[in-house]
Amino acid sequence: MSEVLVLIDAPEGKVTKPSLELLTLARRIGEPSAVVFGSEVPSTLAEYGAEKIYQLDDAAYDEYLVGPKAAALSQLVADKSPAAVLVPATFEGKEIAARVALKTESGLITDAVDVTADGGAITTTQSVFAGNFTVDAKITQGAPVIAVKPNSTSPEQVSGAGTVEAVSFEIPDATKGAKITSNKPKEASGRPELTEAAIVVSGGRGTGGDFSEVEKFADSLGAAVGASRAAVDSGWYPHSFQVGQTGKVVSPQLYVANGISGAIQHRAGMQTSKTIVAVNKDDEAPIFELVDFGVVGDLKTVLPQATDEVVKRKG
Amino acid sequence: MTKIVVAVKYVPDATADRTFTSDNTVDREGVDGLLSELDEYAVEQALQVVEAGEGEVTVLTVGPADAADAVRKALQMGADAGVHVEDDAIAGSDVFATSLVLAKAIEKLDYDLVFFGMASTDGGMGVMPTLVAERLGLPAVTFASEVTVDGETVKIRRDGDAATQEIEATGKLVVSVTDQTGEARYPSFKGIMAAKKKPVEEWDLSDLGLDASQVGADAAWTAVESTEPRPPRTAGEIVTDEGDGGAKLVEFLASKKFV
Numbered sequence: 001m002s003e004v005l006v007l008i009d010a011p012e013g014k015v016t017k018p019s020l021e022l023l024t025l026a027r028r029i030g031e032p033s034a035v036v037f038g039s040e041v042p043s044t045l046a047e048y049g050a051e052k053i054y055q056l057d058d059a060a061y062d063e064y065l066v067g068p069k070a071a072a073l074s075q076l077v078a079d080k081s082p083a084a085v086l087v088p089a090t091f092e093g094k095e096i097a098a099r100v101a102l103k104t105e106s107g108l109i110t111d112a113v114d115v116t117a118d119g120g121a122i123t124t125t126q127s128v129f130a131g132n133f134t135v136d137a138k139i140t141q142g143a144p145v146i147a148v149k150p151n152s153t154s155p156e157q158v159s160g161a162g163t164v165e166a167v168s169f170e171i172p173d174a175t176k177g178a179k180i181t182s183n184k185p186k187e188a189s190g191r192p193e194l195t196e197a198a199i200v201v202s203g204g205r206g207t208g209g210d211f212s213e214v215e216k217f218a219d220s221l222g223a224a225v226g227a228s229r230a231a232v233d234s235g236w237y238p239h240s241f242q243v244g245q246t247g248k249v250v251s252p253q254l255y256v257a258n259g260i261s262g263a264i265q266h267r268a269g270m271q272t273s274k275t276i277v278a279v280n281k282d283d284e285a286p287i288f289e290l291v292d293f294g295v296v297g298d299l300k301t302v303l304p305q306a307t308d309e310v311v312k313r314k315g
Numbered sequence: 316m317t318k319i320v321v322a323v324k325y326v327p328d329a330t331a332d333r334t335f336t337s338d339n340t341v342d343r344e345g346v347d348g349l350l351s352e353l354d355e356y357a358v359e360q361a362l363q364v365v366e367a368g369e370g371e372v373t374v375l376t377v378g379p380a381d382a383a384d385a386v387r388k389a390l391q392m393g394a395d396a397g398v399h400v401e402d403d404a405i406a407g408s409d410v411f412a413t414s415l416v417l418a419k420a421i422e423k424l425d426y427d428l429v430f431f432g433m434a435s436t437d438g439g440m441g442v443m444p445t446l447v448a449e450r451l452g453l454p455a456v457t458f459a460s461e462v463t464v465d466g467e468t469v470k471i472r473r474d475g476d477a478a479t480q481e482i483e484a485t486g487k488l489v490v491s492v493t494d495q496t497g498e499a500r501y502p503s504f505k506g507i508m509a510a511k512k513k514p515v516e517e518w519d520l521s522d523l524g525l526d527a528s529q530v531g532a533d534a535a536w537t538a539v540e541s542t543e544p545r546p547p548r549t550a551g552e553i554v555t556d557e558g559d560g561g562a563k564l565v566e567f568l569a570s571k572k573f574v
Contacts, residue, residue: 239460
């Protein structure tokens with residue numbers, strides 16, 4: 001079985017769920033080798049099937065943008081000739097993927113929702129045009145570099161050897177052109193991360209700026225909170241929670257849209273959700289064309305009742 | 316004096332029914348095209364940087380004849396000059412070939428900064444700024460929410476998922492901007508009239524020292540096997556709230572085992 005490199009995202013030593021999903025996908029197409037930047041090697045990696053763990057530790061990886069990481073990963077790809085390289089489809093992951101693909105002259109696929117292997121050939125599946133089309137593609141040159149979206153599979157616990165190998169590469173000065181002068185971590189909301197959550201409850205113009213009922217309902221379900229562009233542009237909710245073309249693209253098991261009309265900009269960010277539910281006063285809102293279940297009514301009365309009902313059922 | 320090249324894309328209107336042609340490339344005939352909305356923010360940001368100091372903005376596009384519309388729109392907004400790279404051989408190019416054409420064209424221009432939108436509204440990969448930067452040997456700062464130029468130093472704010480970063484760079488730089496940089500202006504009547512007199516260069520592959528074997532579908536490193544329209548969603552159940560809307564909603568969620 002040939003090696004599959006998996007770029008791990010582990011802020012503060014905690015491996016993200018999408019990174020664990022990548023290890024599971026990698027096992028389907030080869031032997032997963034985790035690539036970790038930083039001084040810590042989380043034990044979770046071996047618990048989710050990493051056979052090898054390449055650890056790259058250098059202050060430059062944090063001080064500059066992706067340049068040094070991309071240069072190092074490219075050298076690792078050149079050394080190991082892996083069957084594929086999987087990276088999380090985050091902003092940073094996609095940037096690293098692009099640079100690695102070009103440096104190693106390998107084909108690149110971004111935002112894959114599935115990766116399968118048939119013999120030696122790897123096929124990726126993507127969802128495009130606001131989720132209206134599914135595209136299957138193959139990489140025809142080099143080691144396929146694939147950026148995979150969160151929720152593409154469920155992480156499976158399976159023990160791997162987890163052999164740690166420290167590797168270091170010289171970091172070219174040319175990659176140090178842009179320096180990070182300040183990094184202010186955002187306050188944790190205590191809710192699941194938007195793109196990783198199994199359930200997303202979001203609010204739009206219909207909230208009138210008051211997200212409290214949306215948040216209460218989300219918390220009753222253990223869901224992440226999202227917002228439409230209209231709500232974000234009005235300053236009612238931070239941009240990092242925006243679902244849509246210029247915000248996050250989410251694909252949860254359940255998406256609940258409250259007071260959101262369902263413009264194309266929003267649909268582009270949630271249309272591939274498995275089950276869609278909407279609450280809206282306007283029975284002609286385009287969001288109702290997408291739903292599995294819809295309530296025509298005021299979210300200010302429907303949501304509190306729904307929250308109470310969920311709390312009651314959960315006992 | 317800051318010279319900015321803004322790379323823009325002519326895309327099928329995202330609000331229309333976009334589809335693929337029989338060779339699995341994006342159908343650019345059946346749907347009206349326009350300057351990608353996300354690139355308007357890049358043009359706007361470049362104009363603001365130049366207006367705050369001194370400089371000029373050149374807008375660059377690679378695409379078929381109709382793509383001249385995207386250049387014209389940017390000139391109407393206030394860009395100073397345009398470049399349109401058009402060559403039949405470019406059709407079907409993947410991101411790598413397209414980044415090669417863009418990088419060669421940018422090298423031919425006199426520039427300090429290269430601006431992009433955060434992604435295109437059709438392909439939407441969001442990797443072009445990074446690929447062009449890699450080809451030019453430059454750093455890229457992507458997904459900028461704020462860009463200011465202070466003498467030789469470019470300062471950028473980036474609002475990521477986990478953190479807000481401040482970044483500083485000197486020297487040539489590639490930047491992609493999000494819609495958070497601020498609403499793009501509408502062309503004024505004066506702007507529309509002035510755009511007619513602005514210079515637009517038309518280049519083909521030979522002007523860039525490239526030949527047809529380096530671009531197009533045959534040079535691509537990936538191949539699309541199939542494109543399938545998503546099966547239409549079956550009509551869901553819609554109820555009108557008569558005092559029990561919330562309870563009915565939860566009943567549905569329970570039937571799907573979400574509660």
